[in-house]
Amino acid sequence: MLHSCTRPLAGQVCKNAVLSLSASAKNGYATEASFETKPYKLHKLDNGPSTSVSVTRDDALVLYRRMQTIRRMETNAGNLYKEKIIRGFCHLYSGQEACAVGMHGAMRPHDKVITAYRAHGWTYLLSDDILGVLAELTGRQSGCSRGKGGSMHMYCKNFYGGNGIVGAQIPLGAGLAFAQKYNGNDGVCISLYGDGASNQGQAFEAYNMAKLWNLPCIFVCENNGYGMGTSNTRSSASTAYYTRGDYVPGIQVDGMDVLAVREATRFAIEECKAGRGPLVMETLTYRYSGHSMSDPGTSYRTRDEIQEVRSTRDPITSFKDRMLTKELATQEELKKIDAEIKVQVDDLTKKAKADKEIGLEELAADIYSHTLEPVLRGTTPWNAMPHISVAGSR
Ligand SMILES: Cc1ncc(C[n+]2csc(CCOP(=O)(O)OP(=O)(O)O)c2C)c(N)n1
Numbered sequence: 001m002l003h004s005c006t007r008p009l010a011g012q013v014c015k016n017a018v019l020s021l022s023a024s025a026k027n028g029y030a031t032e033a034s035f036e037t038k039p040y041k042l043h044k045l046d047n048g049p050s051t052s053v054s055v056t057r058d059d060a061l062v063l064y065r066r067m068q069t070i071r072r073m074e075t076n077a078g079n080l081y082k083e084k085i086i087r088g089f090c091h092l093y094s095g096q097e098a099c100a101v102g103m104h105g106a107m108r109p110h111d112k113v114i115t116a117y118r119a120h121g122w123t124y125l126l127s128d129d130i131l132g133v134l135a136e137l138t139g140r141q142s143g144c145s146r147g148k149g150g151s152m153h154m155y156c157k158n159f160y161g162g163n164g165i166v167g168a169q170i171p172l173g174a175g176l177a178f179a180q181k182y183n184g185n186d187g188v189c190i191s192l193y194g195d196g197a198s199n200q201g202q203a204f205e206a207y208n209m210a211k212l213w214n215l216p217c218i219f220v221c222e223n224n225g226y227g228m229g230t231s232n233t234r235s236s237a238s239t240a241y242y243t244r245g246d247y248v249p250g251i252q253v254d255g256m257d258v259l260a261v262r263e264a265t266r267f268a269i270e271e272c273k274a275g276r277g278p279l280v281m282e283t284l285t286y287r288y289s290g291h292s293m294s295d296p297g298t299s300y301r302t303r304d305e306i307q308e309v310r311s312t313r314d315p316i317t318s319f320k321d322r323m324l325t326k327e328l329a330t331q332e333e334l335k336k337i338d339a340e341i342k343v344q345v346d347d348l349t350k351k352a353k354a355d356k357e358i359g360l361e362e363l364a365a366d367i368y369s370h371t372l373e374p375v376l377r378g379t380t381p382w383n384a385m386p387h388i389s390v391a392g393s394r
């Protein structure tokens with residue numbers, strides 16, 4: 001029986017993870033394997049995460065499946081956008097999967113996350129609802145925001161979006177960490193931002209308040225080398241983002257290595273639990289797509305550069321190679337998982353295309369979680385709309 005959700009994939013709903021994974025330790029597979037990570041860089045820390053990491057076969061398969069699912073979802077999202085079925089903004093996470101999947105692998109059920117606009121992968125991880133993501137992208141009723149939010153505005157339990165204003169989520173994350181501390185439940189908040197947001201004043205204000213109050217906040221700078229089309233060396237006087245919290249301790253981790261990210265996140269959570277939060281964690285990563293679908297992503301970097309990362313640092317291929325080398329899985333088994341994911345995500349993509357849009361009566365739904373005003377004004381004061389609750393009843 002697969003306990004794919006026992007620690008470190010603690011307590012998370014994993015219905016997508018159980019296909020084809022039956023008992024482990026059979027058929028000559030290794031049940032567990034150890035790996036060396038690249039060294040972490042530390043700032044104001046005497047000790048850091050372990051560079052020697054181990055993973056069970058079951059957990060490795062879950063991590064692999066999650067990264068592949070995100071990759072497939074994003075490929076389909078890109079195609080839906082090109083077909084003009086997804087409208088508006090659309091930011092893909094392809095290339096950065098190990099960051100979210102690694103962090104999620106260390107999270108406990110009461111930890112919280114907030115991110116910028118690259119939110120599809122996180123929404124899937126925290127809701128385990130692929131259709132909820134795809135139908136949100138197509139603007140349909142099965143979407144996690146009932147199709148009213150679209151690509152950037154996705155939310156689910158413990159996930160506070162999906163935020164389009166660059167950097168705005170950094171202090172919001174500090175606020176969520178404050179709530180965790182206030183409620184005394186030992187939970188943390190992971191507050192993610194890109195290298196392009198890292199020089200904003202509000203980031204430093206958030207570090208300051210978080211440090212003054214020792215908040216259990218893990219500020220994560222996903223350094224993918226570019227903020228839109230500007231390379232980080234042109235935008236940042238210091239690209240050592242893990243040190244940019246000054247008096248806040250920091251860790252730099254290889255963001256293309258899912259196990260290293262998981263280990264570093266576990267370490268950061270332990271630090272927060274011991275009252276030594278906040279921390280800044282920088283994940284060195286790369287995005288294959290442009291900043292958003294309207295950016296081909298090739299005017300400020302070469303195709304060779306992208307190809308080089310794909311062939312030498314891809315988070316999925318490199319994890320697959322490691323699993324094969326340590327005999328945690330066979331080539332055939334992983335191929336079968338890839339095929340299953342493709343069928344599953346493609347089927348749900350068809351559903352997301354065929355799904356209905358919500359009716360006009362839902363335009364004013366779910367503005368309050370506890371209805372404070374039963375009637376809301378529309379675009380004019382005389383054009384009132386009744387407030388209804390829909391999402392909570394689903
Ligand atoms: C306050 C604000 N300023 C500008 C923008 C336009 N904008 C969107 S993303 C972005 C750059 C963000 O850089 P980074 O987080 O590194 O982006 P990514 O790597 O995801 O492209 C900018 C300037 C915005 N959305 N909000």
Ligand SMILES: [Mg+2]
Binds near residue numbers: 226228
């Ligand atoms: Mg960036």
